[in-house]
Amino acid sequence: QVQLKESGPGLVQPSETLSLTCTVSGFSLTSYSVSWVRQPSGKGPEWMGRMWYDGDTAYNSALKSRLSISRDTSKNQVFLKMNSLQTDDTGTYYCTRDDGRWNWFAYWGQGTLVTVSS
Amino acid sequence: DTVLTQSPALAVSPGERVTISCRASESVSTGMHWYQQKPGQQPKLLIYGASNLESGVPARFSGSGSGTDFTLTIDPVEADDTATYFCQQSWNDPFTFGSGTKLEIK
Numbered sequence: 123q124v125q126l127k128e129s130g131p132g133l134v135q136p137s138e139t140l141s142l143t144c145t146v147s148g149f150s151l152t153s154y155s156v157s158w159v160r161q162p163s164g165k166g167p168e169w170m171g172r173m174w175y176d177g178d179t180a181y182n183s184a185l186k187s188r189l190s191i192s193r194d195t196s197k198n199q200v201f202l203k204m205n206s207l208q209t210d211d212t213g214t215y216y217c218t219r220d221d222g223r224w225n226w227f228a229y230w231g232q233g234t235l236v237t238v239s240s
Numbered sequence: 241d242t243v244l245t246q247s248p249a250l251a252v253s254p255g256e257r258v259t260i261s262c263r264a265s266e267s268v269s270t271g272m273h274w275y276q277q278k279p280g281q282q283p284k285l286l287i288y289g290a291s292n293l294e295s296g297v298p299a300r301f302s303g304s305g306s307g308t309d310f311t312l313t314i315d316p317v318e319a320d321d322t323a324t325y326f327c328q329q330s331w332n333d334p335f336t337f338g339s340g341t342k343l344e345i346k
Contacts, residue, residue, distance in 0.1 A: 157335075166326055167283065169335040182334040184241075216282055224289060224330040226273040230282040 124148040126156070126217050126231035134207050134238050144200040144217030144231060151175065151193055155220040156200045157227065158191065160236075162213040172220065173200050207238045242266050244327050244338035251344040257315035260341045262327035264308045271331030274303055274312045276323045277340075283326060287312060319345050 130142035144156060151173070158170040171181040173191050181189050190203045200217060214235050218227040243265040252258045262272065270290040275283035285294045287303035290310060302313045314321055322345045327338040 166337040166339040167328075168337065169328075180333075184334070222288060224271040224273075225335070226285060226288040226330060227275075227283070227328070228285045228288070228294065230284075233282050 124219060124229045126219060126229060128215060128217055128231045128234040130215075130234055130236070132235055132237060134211075134236060135240055136208055136238055138207055139203060139205045140207055140211070140236060142202040142215055142217075142234065142236075144202070146198050146200070146217075146219070149219065151195045151198060151200065155225065156193075157218045157220055157225075158200075158202050158215065159218055159227070159230075160211075160213045160215045161233075162210070165213075167216075170202070170204075172225075209238050212236060212238045241334060242268060242329055242332045242336050244329060244336055246325075246327060246338040246341045248339070249342040249344065251346055252317050253346045254319055255316045257313065258317050258343065260312040260314075260325050260343070262305075262310045262312070262338050264310070264329060266332065267307045268329040268331035270306050271329055272303075272305065272310045273328045273330065274301075275326045275328065276321075277326065278323045286325075314343075317343075317345060321345060 125147045155174045157172040161167040193200045214233040216233045217231045219229040221228045245263045272290045274287040277283040291303045324340040
């Protein structure tokens, strides 16, 4: 079955770089796109960016200068790197599989909580 | 960016019909989707393309709308429907989510 799982450090220092990994199973990264979505506690989610099935990327313009998404198809992994973290980057980070004509999110990872604090 | 506006909270009794609204700041055609999120869990897709029921989701859930005004309806509401409901548009770049409607079952 389709599964996604996020991994990475739970605590990041201000101004440092966040590195997260999304490991997928049950589908191919060359057939489906994967997005990163984050959610501050008690707030609505925010779409961060996408690794398209063909290897191209798309980013939320609000984060584009700090964000990089890449993949390793041999390991079924998608990576997120975001630099210059601040306290308002604290939240739960999810990877999702994009589905359908309009890229809705039918499959989500369990999420990983990232706290930005010194 | 396309702003999605939802009312913050609703409270209804079991067995009642509830409608949750989402208004977009610009047209999103039918590129609107609805999610249910319970505390400590990831969002769960309920409705895609404004009105299509995701597989496995009870038929008590339905969606309608196009353009800028959308509605998620639950009829009848059950106690287990206590959750926060988010709308999300994928018509305009970047994709955006609403701030959520917290549904309380009395």
